[in-house]
Amino acid sequence: MTDTPDLPKDAGHRLDELKAGLFTSDLSVNEFLLVKEAGFHPLGFVMGSSIYHTGIQTRKWGQSQELTKLTEAMYNARELAMTRMEEEAQELGADGVVGVRLDVNYYEWGSDAAEFIAMGTAVKAEDGTSYLNKKGKPFTSDLSGQDFWTIMQTGYVPQGLVMGTCVYHIAHRGIGQALGTVGQNVELPNFTQALYEARELAMTRMQDESNELGASGIVGVRLEEKSHQWGSHSIEFLALGTAVTKRDGEVTLPRPVTIISMDN
Amino acid sequence: MSDLIGGDRSAGGGPAGDLPEAADRRLTSGAFSSGLTVPDFAACLHMGLRPVGLVQGFCVMQWGWTGQGSIMRGTSPYSTAGRSGSYSEVFRCPHGYVSAEHRSFGQNFDQPWVEQAWAQGFGSAYGRLMEEAGEAGAHGVIGVVDTNRHLADLNVTEFHILGTAVVVEGWDPPPGTPIWTTSLAGQRLGKLLEAGLMPVSVVAAMSSVRVWASCMTEYLMSGQAVTWGQATGTDEVVQISKAHMEVRRLARDQVRGMLGGDSLHGARLDVFERGGEDQVIEAVLRGTRVRRFKDVDPIPVPKPTVSLA
Numbered sequence: 001m002t003d004t005p006d007l008p009k010d011a012g013h014r015l016d017e018l019k020a021g022l023f024t025s026d027l028s029v030n031e032f033l034l035v036k037e038a039g040f041h042p043l044g045f046v047m048g049s050s051i052y053h054t055g056i057q058t059r060k061w062g063q064s065q066e067l068t069k070l071t072e073a074m075y076n077a078r079e080l081a082m083t084r085m086e087e088e089a090q091e092l093g094a095d096g097v098v099g100v101r102l103d104v105n106y107y108e109w110g111s112d113a114a115e116f117i118a119m120g121t122a123v124k125a126e127d128g129t130s131y132l133n134k135k136g137k138p139f140t141s142d143l144s145g146q147d148f149w150t151i152m153q154t155g156y157v158p159q160g161l162v163m164g165t166c167v168y169h170i171a172h173r174g175i176g177q178a179l180g181t182v183g184q185n186v187e188l189p190n191f192t193q194a195l196y197e198a199r200e201l202a203m204t205r206m207q208d209e210s211n212e213l214g215a216s217g218i219v220g221v222r223l224e225e226k227s228h229q230w231g232s233h234s235i236e237f238l239a240l241g242t243a244v245t246k247r248d249g250e251v252t253l254p255r256p257v258t259i260i261s262m263d264n
Numbered sequence: 265m266s267d268l269i270g271g272d273r274s275a276g277g278g279p280a281g282d283l284p285e286a287a288d289r290r291l292t293s294g295a296f297s298s299g300l301t302v303p304d305f306a307a308c309l310h311m312g313l314r315p316v317g318l319v320q321g322f323c324v325m326q327w328g329w330t331g332q333g334s335i336m337r338g339t340s341p342y343s344t345a346g347r348s349g350s351y352s353e354v355f356r357c358p359h360g361y362v363s364a365e366h367r368s369f370g371q372n373f374d375q376p377w378v379e380q381a382w383a384q385g386f387g388s389a390y391g392r393l394m395e396e397a398g399e400a401g402a403h404g405v406i407g408v409v410d411t412n413r414h415l416a417d418l419n420v421t422e423f424h425i426l427g428t429a430v431v432v433e434g435w436d437p438p439p440g441t442p443i444w445t446t447s448l449a450g451q452r453l454g455k456l457l458e459a460g461l462m463p464v465s466v467v468a469a470m471s472s473v474r475v476w477a478s479c480m481t482e483y484l485m486s487g488q489a490v491t492w493g494q495a496t497g498t499d500e501v502v503q504i505s506k507a508h509m510e511v512r513r514l515a516r517d518q519v520r521g522m523l524g525g526d527s528l529h530g531a532r533l534d535v536f537e538r539g540g541e542d543q544v545i546e547a548v549l550r551g552t553r554v555r556r557f558k559d560v561d562p563i564p565v566p567k568p569t570v571s572l573a
Contacts, residue, residue, distance in 0.1 A: 150306050192322055258564060
C-alpha cells in the first residue's frame with residue numbers, strides 16, 4: 001500500500017499491483033520497442049489530477065494587463081497535477097515519465113472550475129543507473145518513445161517538462177482610438193507590445209523552471225494560446241517544452257543517411 | 265522595436281534595444297530553448313549547428329480591407345494602377361444598355377495598399393525576430409514559421425514569426441555578417457546543404473486582387489444556364505480565371521524582386537478567396553532564398569526499402 005497521503009486509495013492499490021511486476025502503458029508498440037532499446041523498461045501508466053476553481057479577476061476594459069491571479073491559478077493547478085503524477089512515478093521507483101500529456105477539462109457541473117490532468121508512462125533504467133533529476137525526482141517529458149530514444153542517442157537526458165504561463169487581458173479599443181485610425185492599415189504598437197510581453201513572460205517563466213533543474217536547454221518548445229471560458233479578450237499563453245541536460249558520454253546517434261523517398 | 269518594412273529582409277532588423285524586457289532576460293539566461301522537434305534537433309547537431317534560443321517577432325496591425333484609394337479604384341473602369349507590374353483589367357458587357365442595375369462592366373485590380381500593409385506586418389515581425397536572433401548571438405535562424413490571425417473581436421490582425429536561432433560550430437564570421445534565415449530544418453535543410461546550396465533568408469510576399477463582377481461573371485457564378493440568348497451552362501469564368509492567374513503572378517513578381525539573382529527553394533503558395541461574385545483573392549508566396557556555395561554531391565544509388573510503419 002502506498003504511503004503517499006496525497007494520492008487516492010485506489011491509486012495505491014493499482015500502484016501496488018504495478019510494483020508486483022505487471023506494467024501498463026499508453027505507449028504504441030513502436031514507442032515501447034524504442035524505449036526498451038534506449039535501455040528503459042516501462043513500469044506503469046501514471047497520472048495526476050487537480051480540480052481547481054480559477055476564480056474571477058476584475059479587468060480594466062480599455063487596458064491590456066496581465067491577470068496575475070488567473071496566471072497563478074493556471075500555474076498552481078498544473079503544478080498540482082504534475083506533482084501528483086510524479087508522486088505516482090516515485091511510488092513505482094521510476095527514473096522518469098515519458099509521453100506526458102497535460103489536459104484541461106471543463107464540466108457542466110462546475111462553472112469556473114476546471115480539471116487539470118497530467119498523465120504519462122513511468123520508466124526505469126534497466127542497468128540500474130539513476131536518472132533522477134537535480135531535485136531527486138523522476139524526470140518528466142512530453143517526448144514520444146521515438147523522440148526519447150533519439151534524444152538519448154544525442155547525449156542529452158530529459159530533466160523535466162517545464163512550462164510557463166501568462167494570462168493576459170487584451171484591451172478593448174475605445175471609439176476615439178478606432179476613429180483615429182479608421183480606414184487605415186497601420187500597426188497598433190500598444191497591442192503588439194502587450195502580446196509580445198505576454199508571450200515573452202510565459203517563455204521566461206518556462207526557462208526559469210529549466211534553470212532550477214540545472215538544464216542546459218529546452219527542446220520541442222510549444223506556444224499554446226487558449227481563452228478557456230474567459231471570453232475572447234482574456235488569453236492564456238502557455239509555453240511548454242522538455243528541459244534537457246548534456247550528459248557525459250559520446251553521441252551514439254548514427255550519422256543520418258540521405259534517403260530520397262519514392263513516395264509522394 | 266524596429267520598423268523593418270518588407271523588402272530588405274536579409275538585412276537583420278533595425279536598431280536593437282526596444283524588445284520587451286522579458287525577451288532580453290530570456291535570451292541572456294544561458295540555457296537554450298528550441299522549437300525544433302527532436303529529430304530536427306538531432307539533425308541540427310549533426311550538421312554542426314548549435315541551437316541558442318527560440319526567437320520570435322510580433323506585429324499587431326489594424327486591418328481594414330478597403331484602404332485609401334480603393335473606392336475610386338474600384339468603381340472607375342478607367343483607373344489604372346499607376347505602378348509597374350500592377351494589374352487592372354476591365355470586362356465589358358456584351359449586351360448593350362439593359363438597365364441601370366445591369367452590370368455593364370466589371371473590373372479586376374490589384375490592391376497595393378493591402379499588399380503593403382501585409383508587407384509591413386510581416387516585415388516588422390520579421391525584423392523583431394532578427395533583433396532577438398542578434399541578441400542571442402546567432403549566426404542563423406532555422407525552422408522559421410509565420411502565421412497571421414484575426415485577434416479577439418477586434419478589427420486587427422496579428423503577425424507572428426518564430427524560429428530557432430543557431431550558431432554554426434567553429435565558424436567565426438566577420439562583424440556585420442548578416443544573420444541567415446530559413447523555413448527549413450532537419451532533413452530538408454540537410455538535403456539543401458548536400459545539394460550545395462546555403463540558405464540566405466526567408467522571403468514572403470502577399471498579393472491581393474479585387475474582383476467587381478461583370479454581368480457575364482455574375483451569371484456564370486450564380487449558375488444561370490441561359491441569359492440574353494447566350495448559353496452560359498459550362499463555360500470558363502474568364503474574369504475569375506484571370507484574377508487567379510494575376511494574383512499568383514503578382515506574388516511571384518514581388519518575391520522575384522527580393523531574390524537579387526539567387527534562387528527560391530521550398531516555395532509554398534497559399535491562395536484565399538473571400539466573397540462570391542464580387543470577391544477578393546489573395547495569394548501568399550513563401551520560401552527560402554538560397555545561394556550555391558559548392559557543386560552538388562551525387563545522390564546515393566537508390567536502394568528500395570520496405571517500411572513497417
